[in-house]
Amino acid sequence: MRIGLITPEPGHPLLAGTAALLAPDHAVEVLDPLAPGDALLSPADVYLLKSKTPHALGLARDLERRGVPVVNSAAATGLCQDRTEMAELALRAGLPFAATRTFDSLSAWAPGASPAGPVVVKSRYSYRGDLVARVDDPAGLEKLAADWPREPVVVQAFAPNSGWDHKLWAIGDQVFSALRRSELSPGGRGPTRPLAVDELPAGWADLVRRTGAVFSLDVYGVDVIDTGDGTPLIVDINAFPGIRGQAGAPQALAALALRRAAGRTRFTR
Structure with missing residues (x-):
C-alpha cells in the first residue's frame, strides 16, 4: 500500500510513529x-490530512x-x-455542547455589552495562536476588545468546573484520554496528566464516538x-489533533490508514 501524509511536519510524533510502523511493508x-x-x-491509496491550511484543504x-x-x-x-x-x-444533533453566540468582531460587540457572569471568548475561526480568554467584567472585555478589535468571535457562558479539561481523542473507534490544566484557570495552562479511558465517567467514551459520527471524523x-x-459539557472539537504521548495511538492510526487504503483498492482497482 501507498500511504500519503499531507503535512509540512512529518516529524510530528504521532505521524513519525505511524510511519515507522508502516514503513517495513x-x-x-x-x-x-x-x-x-x-x-x-x-496519488497514494490513502492520505492522512494533518494540516488545516487553505492549501492543504484544497x-x-x-x-x-x-x-x-x-x-x-x-x-x-x-x-x-x-x-x-x-x-x-453539535446542538442540532443533541450533543451536550456549550451554548454559543457569534459576533462579527469584538469591537462591534464589546461597546455596551455587559455579560451576566463570566464568559469565554474565542476566535470564531480556529487557528494556531487564536483567541481563547475568560472575561469576568466590562473592564476585562474592554481590554480584550482593544487587543483584538477586528477578531470575529464566539462567546460561551463560563461553566464552573474543576479547572481541568478532559482531553479525549479518538482514532476510529479507539478512544484515548488525559487531563490537562485549562488555559482559563488562574495559573494558565499546565501539565497533562494521564487518565485511563476506564476512569472516565460512564458514557463519556460513547459520547466521543457519537461526536465523531455526527461530524464525520475518523x-x-x-x-x-x-x-x-x-x-459532560463539550467545549471544542478538533480534527486530527496531536494525540501526543498516548500509548497505542500510532498503532491505531496505522491500522486505520491500511483499512481505508484497502477499501479503495478493493472497490476501485
Whole structure:
C-alpha cells in the first residue's frame, strides 16, 4: 500500500510513529501542501490530512474528487475550524455542547455589552495562536476588545468546573484520554496528566464516538469539562489533533490508514 501524509511536519510524533510502523511493508509518502508535485498524477491509496491550511484543504478536495480517501475529509476538517458551524451542528444533533453566540468582531460587540457572569471568548475561526480568554467584567472585555478589535468571535457562558479539561481523542473507534490544566484557570495552562479511558465517567467514551459520527471524523479530539457529578459539557472539537504521548495511538492510526487504503483498492482497482 501507498500511504500519503499531507503535512509540512512529518516529524510530528504521532505521524513519525505511524510511519515507522508502516514503513517495513508499505510506502509512506510525505506530501507538503505548499509543494504537492505530481501527487494528483499518481496519488497514494490513502492520505492522512494533518494540516488545516487553505492549501492543504484544497489539495485534499482535489484528491477526493479523484476518488482517493482522505482522513479526515476536507469538509469535516473545515467544519471543525468554524466554531459557529461546529456549535450549530453539535446542538442540532443533541450533543451536550456549550451554548454559543457569534459576533462579527469584538469591537462591534464589546461597546455596551455587559455579560451576566463570566464568559469565554474565542476566535470564531480556529487557528494556531487564536483567541481563547475568560472575561469576568466590562473592564476585562474592554481590554480584550482593544487587543483584538477586528477578531470575529464566539462567546460561551463560563461553566464552573474543576479547572481541568478532559482531553479525549479518538482514532476510529479507539478512544484515548488525559487531563490537562485549562488555559482559563488562574495559573494558565499546565501539565497533562494521564487518565485511563476506564476512569472516565460512564458514557463519556460513547459520547466521543457519537461526536465523531455526527461530524464525520475518523481522527479527532473532543474537549470536555465536568460541570459536576460527571455531567459532560463539550467545549471544542478538533480534527486530527496531536494525540501526543498516548500509548497505542500510532498503532491505531496505522491500522486505520491500511483499512481505508484497502477499501479503495478493493472497490476501485
